[in-house]
Amino acid sequence: MFLVKIIALHFQQIFHHRLRSFIWFLIPLMNTLTLILFWSGALKNTSLSANWNMTSVTTYYFLLTIAGAMLTSHIEDDVAQIDIQQGELVRYLIRPFPYFWIKFIEELPYRVLQGSYGILLLVFFVTFLKLSIMITAQPTVILLTILMAIFAFSISFLIKMNMGLSAFWFTERHGFFETVTIVSIIFSGGIVPIHLLPPLVQKISYTLPFAYIAYYPIISLQGQLAITQIYYILSIQLLWIGILFGLNRLLWFRGINKFTALGQ
Amino acid sequence: MPIIQVDSVTKTFRLYKKDPGLLGSIKSLIYRKYSEFKVVSDISFSIEEGELIGFIGPNGAGKTTTLKMLSGLIAPSAGSVRVAGYTPFDRKPDFLRKISLMMGQKNQLWWDLPPMESFLLNKEIYGVPDKQYKVVLDELVSLMGIQDIIHVQVRNLSLGQRMKCELIAQLLHSPRILFLDEPTIGLDVVMQKKLRDFIWQYNKKYHATIILTSHYMDDVKELCKRVVVIDHGIILFDGLLDEVIKRYSNAKLLSIIFSGSIPPIHELSMMGTVLSHDENQIKLEVARGKSNEVASHILKQYTVADLNIEEPPIEEIIRSLFSRNKQSHVSR
Numbered sequence: 001m002f003l004v005k006i007i008a009l010h011f012q013q014i015f016h017h018r019l020r021s022f023i024w025f026l027i028p029l030m031n032t033l034t035l036i037l038f039w040s041g042a043l044k045n046t047s048l049s050a051n052w053n054m055t056s057v058t059t060y061y062f063l064l065t066i067a068g069a070m071l072t073s074h075i076e077d078d079v080a081q082i083d084i085q086q087g088e089l090v091r092y093l094i095r096p097f098p099y100f101w102i103k104f105i106e107e108l109p110y111r112v113l114q115g116s117y118g119i120l121l122l123v124f125f126v127t128f129l130k131l132s133i134m135i136t137a138q139p140t141v142i143l144l145t146i147l148m149a150i151f152a153f154s155i156s157f158l159i160k161m162n163m164g165l166s167a168f169w170f171t172e173r174h175g176f177f178e179t180v181t182i183v184s185i186i187f188s189g190g191i192v193p194i195h196l197l198p199p200l201v202q203k204i205s206y207t208l209p210f211a212y213i214a215y216y217p218i219i220s221l222q223g224q225l226a227i228t229q230i231y232y233i234l235s236i237q238l239l240w241i242g243i244l245f246g247l248n249r250l251l252w253f254r255g256i257n258k259f260t261a262l263g264q
Numbered sequence: 265m266p267i268i269q270v271d272s273v274t275k276t277f278r279l280y281k282k283d284p285g286l287l288g289s290i291k292s293l294i295y296r297k298y299s300e301f302k303v304v305s306d307i308s309f310s311i312e313e314g315e316l317i318g319f320i321g322p323n324g325a326g327k328t329t330t331l332k333m334l335s336g337l338i339a340p341s342a343g344s345v346r347v348a349g350y351t352p353f354d355r356k357p358d359f360l361r362k363i364s365l366m367m368g369q370k371n372q373l374w375w376d377l378p379p380m381e382s383f384l385l386n387k388e389i390y391g392v393p394d395k396q397y398k399v400v401l402d403e404l405v406s407l408m409g410i411q412d413i414i415h416v417q418v419r420n421l422s423l424g425q426r427m428k429c430e431l432i433a434q435l436l437h438s439p440r441i442l443f444l445d446e447p448t449i450g451l452d453v454v455m456q457k458k459l460r461d462f463i464w465q466y467n468k469k470y471h472a473t474i475i476l477t478s479h480y481m482d483d484v485k486e487l488c489k490r491v492v493v494i495d496h497g498i499i500l501f502d503g504l505l506d507e508v509i510k511r512y513s514n515a516k517l518l519s520i521i522f523s524g525s526i527p528p529i530h531e532l533s534m535m536g537t538v539l540s541h542d543e544n545q546i547k548l549e550v551a552r553g554k555s556n557e558v559a560s561h562i563l564k565q566y567t568v569a570d571l572n573i574e575e576p577p578i579e580e581i582i583r584s585l586f587s588r589n590k591q592s593h594v595s596r
Contacts, residue, residue, distance in 0.1 A: 002391065095386075096389065
């Protein structure tokens, strides 16, 4: 119960910044609209396959915007710069609540709010602009996709948290963060759906965790995965969560010994 | 049994030293020189429950590092620290519920929401029962006199009001031990006094153990009977504040108001050091053991309207203590 209260209190803080949050949501939306425009030209008189036509491509990019807003965590700079390098970690360390979970709770309302903007926008486009989209109607698939989305957020959160914790050792982090961001955009299906990429890039995507953050939850909701495939993806997601969480604990316990609470 | 026990604690930081200029930067790409920097060196002390003690020292003396070790933020490089029966760096939730650390001008309140929301967050995080929360909050709010601002956005509060709210946020879980690092920094004198009064009352009412660091000697003079004087990571003195004066001041001050104009300065200079003088007043520093003798001599020789024998200001004594320590460091 107390967790619900803590989360609710954090929602209050986020609602105060609803407009700023909306602007942050609009930036990736512009990229999405550009990509849809590109594909509408490319697929004017043709289809990629039986399953991939303009409707499925449009749906993919709209869902990608929602997934980017709702499932992709952006805490790495907060953790690295504000908490570790500027020493704000102090105020978390003196409280009887784990840093990992309080950061998780802090991040959750942002994702919910941004994801809500995406859903509202999708409803607006479908209702008023008669946008044609393709989403599965199978309740089991929808429920499993929600579970997949929760796992996806957890993977994203863990990756970003671990990146942030690298600041215990490195003062210059921007190059590293930017590299990971670029790699994650490509291999999570952020530019082109992964199955449309060259076979080698597809193979790399499947061995990295990024595809499990956006690509799979999207195509699952589009009804492009069989139930057995969904279970397989869920198990791979759990495996990644386990690996990343183990790494997180290792980084935290090693790093906290190096923390000097500088500037505090 | 002491509530805080510090035995032979040393804290060393490893610092990278860069050679100056572009060449130094290029060299640092291949090879970096690190040196060990001892911030706290083999310090030991103990504190009994309910004590309110002052940590005094110049910048970089090791005060805040000591507080960080006591509150579990950093681990000592050597030695042992026990606080309320716990090793602080383990940061056990039960330990964290017993302590509070307040760092001057560091904000833990939500900037865009009223302080009340931050209080509620702390209530949940510390697991304070509803009934206890209400009683403690009412009491702290009335002690601080901030009933009218707890529903105002933090960004609209003055620094003094924010500091009061910060302190309340830190005390809602009724900690047994309080670490206050420069709690009055940046506040005007009126607000400093109010905060000091509050700390004093909290210590008396809850029998809380309080360690205070401050650059303002007034904080220490008004609140602390016992002081720990620290410089270059070494404890120079640990004892009653009055003891510092007795031990480190060899002089006393005579403030004399003459009925007429002051006698020739060279006559008075023979008895001590003239610190200041005007038309009919003089301040004379004399050896501690000779103060009575000099006073009676002056009373006999001159027409005196008023004469006071005073201790030198504590600030002066502490300053001279630090400069003595600095010289001994340089000569080492």
